Amino acid sequence: MNCLPFFIVILHLTNTQNVDSVWTWTCKNQSCEKVRVQPESKPISLAACKISCDPYGTLWPQPTGRVELGGELVPVDPNNIEINENGNENKLVRAGYRHFQTNLQKLGKGAEDQSGKGAKLIVTVKIEDPSQMQLRLTTNESYSLRVSQSSTGSINADIMAPTYFGGRHGLETLGQLIIYDDILNNLQIPNDVYITDGPVYPYRGVLLDTARNYISVDTIKRTIDGISASKLNTFHWHITDSQSFPYVSRSNPDLSRLGAYSPRDVYTPDDVQDVIEYAHERGVRVLPEFDAPAHVGEGWQDTDFVACFNSQPWGQYCVEPPCGQFDPTKPKLYDALEGIYKDMVRQFNPDIFHMGGDEVSISCWNSTYSIVKWMADRGWGTTEEDFIKLWNHFQTQALERFDKHTKEKLPIIMWTSTLTKKEYVEKYLPKDRYIIQVWTAKNDPEIFELLKKGYRLILSNYDALYLDCGYASWVGEGTNWCTPYKGWQSIYNNSPYIYNNANQFLGAEAALWTEQVDDTAVDNRIWPRAAALGERLWAEPAHTWREAENRMLVHRQRLVNRGIAADALEPRWCLQNENNCPT
Numbered sequence: 001m002n003c004l005p006f007f008i009v010i011l012h013l014t015n016t017q018n019v020d021s022v023w024t025w026t027c028k029n030q031s032c033e034k035v036r037v038q039p040e041s042k043p044i045s046l047a048a049c050k051i052s053c054d055p056y057g058t059l060w061p062q063p064t065g066r067v068e069l070g071g072e073l074v075p076v077d078p079n080n081i082e083i084n085e086n087g088n089e090n091k092l093v094r095a096g097y098r099h100f101q102t103n104l105q106k107l108g109k110g111a112e113d114q115s116g117k118g119a120k121l122i123v124t125v126k127i128e129d130p131s132q133m134q135l136r137l138t139t140n141e142s143y144s145l146r147v148s149q150s151s152t153g154s155i156n157a158d159i160m161a162p163t164y165f166g167g168r169h170g171l172e173t174l175g176q177l178i179i180y181d182d183i184l185n186n187l188q189i190p191n192d193v194y195i196t197d198g199p200v201y202p203y204r205g206v207l208l209d210t211a212r213n214y215i216s217v218d219t220i221k222r223t224i225d226g227i228s229a230s231k232l233n234t235f236h237w238h239i240t241d242s243q244s245f246p247y248v249s250r251s252n253p254d255l256s257r258l259g260a261y262s263p264r265d266v267y268t269p270d271d272v273q274d275v276i277e278y279a280h281e282r283g284v285r286v287l288p289e290f291d292a293p294a295h296v297g298e299g300w301q302d303t304d305f306v307a308c309f310n311s312q313p314w315g316q317y318c319v320e321p322p323c324g325q326f327d328p329t330k331p332k333l334y335d336a337l338e339g340i341y342k343d344m345v346r347q348f349n350p351d352i353f354h355m356g357g358d359e360v361s362i363s364c365w366n367s368t369y370s371i372v373k374w375m376a377d378r379g380w381g382t383t384e385e386d387f388i389k390l391w392n393h394f395q396t397q398a399l400e401r402f403d404k405h406t407k408e409k410l411p412i413i414m415w416t417s418t419l420t421k422k423e424y425v426e427k428y429l430p431k432d433r434y435i436i437q438v439w440t441a442k443n444d445p446e447i448f449e450l451l452k453k454g455y456r457l458i459l460s461n462y463d464a465l466y467l468d469c470g471y472a473s474w475v476g477e478g479t480n481w482c483t484p485y486k487g488w489q490s491i492y493n494n495s496p497y498i499y500n501n502a503n504q505f506l507g508a509e510a511a512l513w514t515e516q517v518d519d520t521a522v523d524n525r526i527w528p529r530a531a532a533l534g535e536r537l538w539a540e541p542a543h544t545w546r547e548a549e550n551r552m553l554v555h556r557q558r559l560v561n562r563g564i565a566a567d568a569l570e571p572r573w574c575l576q577n578e579n580n581c582p583t
Contacts, residue, residue, distance in 0.1 A: 021043040021183050022037055023035070023036065023037065023043065024044050025044055025045065025046045025048075025049035025050075026044065026049065027052060027053035030055060031054075031579050032046060032049040032050055032578050033578070034576055043183050044183070045179075045181045045182055046182075046575075047179040047180060047181055048183075050179075050550070051073070051177070051179050052073070054550060054551060055067070056551060057069050057177065058177075058554045058555075059173060059177070059551070060231075060534070060535060060554070060558070061230065061231055061534050061535035062541060062551070063173070063197035063539070064198055064199070064538065064539050065197050065198065066194060066196045070190065071149070071190055071192025072190070072192075073179075073181075073188040073189070073190060073191075074119050074149060074155060074188060074191045075119060075184070075188055076118045076119055076121050076155060076178060076188060077118035077121070077187075078104060078108035080119075080121070081120075081121045082121070083097045083101075084123065085097075090164065092133065092164045092280070093125055093127060093130070093164060093167065095281035096164065096168045096281065099171075099228075099281065100123070100171045100172075100174065103175050103562060104175060104178060106561055106562055106563070107175075107187065107561060108180060117186065118186055118187065119153050119154055120153075121154070121189070122154055122155065122156050123159075123171075124159065125159045125171065126159065127162075127164055127167050128162045128163070129162060129163060130164065132162075132163040134349070134351060135233060135283065135284075135285045135351065137203065137351065137352065139163055139165055139202070140161075140162040140163055140165075140198070141166045141199050141233070141283075142161065142162065142166045142196070142199075143161035143166040143167055143169050143173075143196075143197055143198070144159070144160050144170070144194075144195065144196045144197070145157065145159050145170045145173055145193065145194070145197070146158045146194050146195075147174070147177065147189065147191065147192065147193035147194075148192060148193075149191040149192070155189060155191060157174050159171065159174065164283070165233070165283045166198070168228075168282065169283065170197075172228065173197065199231070199233075199537065199538045200537065200538065200540040201496070201508070201537045201540070202233075202507060203234060203458055203506040203507030203509070203537075204231070204232040204234060204507050204534065204538065205233070205235070205236050205458070205508070205509035205510070206226075206235060206236065206511075206526060206530050207236035207510070207511040208220065208235070208236070208238065208514070208522070209241065209512065209513045210238065210239055210246060210267075211240050211245070211246060211514075212243050212244075213514045213515070213517060214246055214518070215514065215518065215522060216519050217271050217274060219519045219522050219523070220235075220237075220275055221275070221278050222563065223523075223526060224275070224279045224284050225282070225563070225564060226523075226530065226531070226564050227279075227282075228283055228284055229555075229558065229559060229562060229564075230531040230533075230534030230535075230555070232530065232533070232534045233283060233285060234284065234287055235275075235284050235285070235286050235287065236287045236289060236354065236509060237287065237288050237289065238289050238513075239289065239290070240290060240291065240295075240296075240299075241295045242297035242309075242322050242324040243297070243298060244260055244261050244265070244298050244299075245259025245298050246260045246261070246265055247266075248266050248267060248268045249339065249340050250269060250343050251336075251339025252339055252340065255299040256299065258298070258300075258301050258302065259298035259300070259301075269347065272348075273347065276347070276348060287353075287354055288348045288353065288354065289356055290340060290355065290356065291354075291356025292337070292355065292357070292394075293328060293391065294318070294325035294326075294358060294359050294360045294364075295324075295325070296324050296325060296326055297309045297324030298322070303332075304327070304330060305327055305330050305332070305333040305336065306324050306325065306326060306327065307326070307327045307365060307367075308323045308324060308361070308364040308367065309323065310322040310323060310324065311323045311367075316367075317361055317364045317367065318359070318364065320475060321475070323361070323364060325361060325364055325365070327365075327368065327370070328390055328393050328394035328397070334397045337401055337402075338401035338402075338404065338405075341402040341405055342404075342405045345406055346405070350410060351410065352412075353402065353410050353411075353412055353413070354413040354414075354437075355395075355399070355413070355414055356414070357419060359415075359417070360391060360419070362384060362387045371390070384418070385424075388419060388428070391418075391419055391428075395429075399412065412433055412434050412435070413434075413437050413458065414429065414434055414437065415436075415437050415439055416436055416437065416438050416440055416444075416446060420436055420446065420450065421446065422446070422449040422450075422453070425455070431453065431455045431456070434455070435457070435506065436450055436455050437509070438450070438457055438458065438459055438460060439461065439466075439511070440462065441463045442461040442463060442464065442498065448499070451499060451500075454504070455504065456504055456505075457505050457506070458507060458508060458509055459508035460508060460509045461494070462482045463482070463486075464486055464490050465486070465491060465494065465508065465511060465533070466513070467511065467530070468480070468512055468513045468515070468517065469482035469484065469485055469486055470482075470483050470484045470485025480516070486529070488529045488532040488552065488569065489532075491510065491529055491530075491532040491533050491536070492532040492544070492545035492548060493544055493545055494508070494536065495540065496508060497540060508537055512525055512526055523565035523566060524565050524566060525567075527559050527565075527566035527567065528556040528559055528566045528567065528569065529567075531552070531556075532545070532552065550579075552569070553569060553574065553575045554575075556569060557575070
């Protein structure tokens with residue numbers, strides 16, 4: 001990496017300077033030091049110091065290519081921004097411009113009276129292939145950004161990218177280069193910048209469970225805002241589970257009528273389309289998951305497709321109440337599944353699809369007489385291997401029904417499970433079709449076995465990436481099963497590079513399961529911790545969280561400024577006194 005971080009901070013003072021400022025910040029050893037203002041000296045704001053002092057300025061995640069931040073900090077007029085569409089009719093690019101301007105307006109609220117007192121900002125995004133409208137695992141998300149000042153004094157920001165998704169990342173970087181100076185009460189930008197950038201991993205996700213507790217569309221949109229701001233690219237929507245069925249299926253609306261917590265706690269086709277379009281404009285794919293054959297229950301009451309629903313004592317049949325999983329021996333089950341798959345394919349137009357496969361209970365199937373008899377009629381016993389054959393019967397039938405409604409055979413994601421054990425996985429889950437999402441601990445031998453066998457993986461190890469850990473148990477005393485709480489530091493340091501075959505990892509994903517979360521808590525459970533994953537997956541930095549801490553505190557403030565209730569990480573004193581808090 002070529003990082004040229006230092007530039008002269010020349011502040012163009014106006015009559016709006018806060019003459020009561022008694023503190024200033026000065027750059028020493030790539031950190032900002034808070035000192036008293038000396039007589040006749042001009043104070044420098046913390047924001048101005050930070051963008052000039054750190055090798056990566058205030059950028060999150062850090063760029064992966066060339067980074068040149070130089071020249072001077074120049075005031076920008078927030079009311080004089082020219083968007084140079086350059087004849088571009090791409091609706092995504094136009095949406096990207098709108099979102100850039102919206103974020104800038106939020107940043108510049110305090111500088112609203114600065115109209116006419118700063119330079120004009122001219123923004124141009126050039127997309128090499130505007131026809132690439134869908135984010136795929138093979139999409140090029142790179143970009144280059146150049147900021148320069150013309151002879152007339154205007155600031156030109158030129159972004160070039162192969163696809164819109166890279167161009168959108170360039171707009172995010174440009175927005176992060178613009179600071180609000182609370183001493184001079186204006187927006188400022190470095191007038192000499194060149195950055196080349198692109199992600200290390202193609203899959204960078206956040207999972208949100210909206211079935212254990214219903215999560216509103218507004219909260220989902222804020223989650224997508226945070227994903228976009230942190231250059232993650234996937235919103236994994238765990239939309240149904242045994243506790244509720246809020247997804248309104250066109251093919252079977254009774255599922256949500258019976259299975260939602262209330263008639264209002266549903267996701268209508270219009271809601272789903274709203275979320276998809278909202279995410280698409282912000283460079284984020286919406287990955288639907290219909291978890292099966294386990295994790296089903298509510299909504300299916302009028303069918304005979306579910307075994308062990310709410311069986312008690314639940315601990316004998318599942319990992320949490322209410323129990324429930326599909327009975328693979330019911331032929332009409334696959335007709336119902338096909339309808340759901342058809343609905344989801346038409347709505348989401350996915351490039352990949354998640355079929356779940358999590359926590360299937362052999363004891364549930366084994367306790368169901370009709371299932372055991374069906375197996376016996378085929379000469380099967382009741383060993384684990386026999387039930388794996390039953391599971392494969394389900395998975396094969398379900399996949400055939402899914403494939404009927406896609407234009408191509410999409411990659412299918414499945415959670416690690418008994419089916420992915422070394423003695424079964426190659427027999428039942430072809431590696432050219434299936435991607436395995438690993439949720440077990442990072443030292444699980446199964447991960448190494450899957451890598452050895454050549455599978456593509458997504459890392460979601462619970463000992464670093466489960467964001468619901470570290471709270472009181474909800475099914476007993478003490479703390480929940482995956483305690484302790486996962487701090488942003490452990491997430492930041494959790495790299496797929498700990499494995500020798502790291503190139504088989506498509507990326508990673510942080511997960512928020514919502515047994516103990518609803519709208520009141522989603523923002524601060526996910527953010528800013530998931531942003532740590534954003535830098536890890538975008539840049540795969542060689543350093544630890546310690547070198548990123550100052551920028552992380554800035555990014556957390558950025559998320560808050562954009563309306564996301566990101567959790568505080570440290571006292572504000574630590575933000576203003578860099579490197580004085582960590583031991």
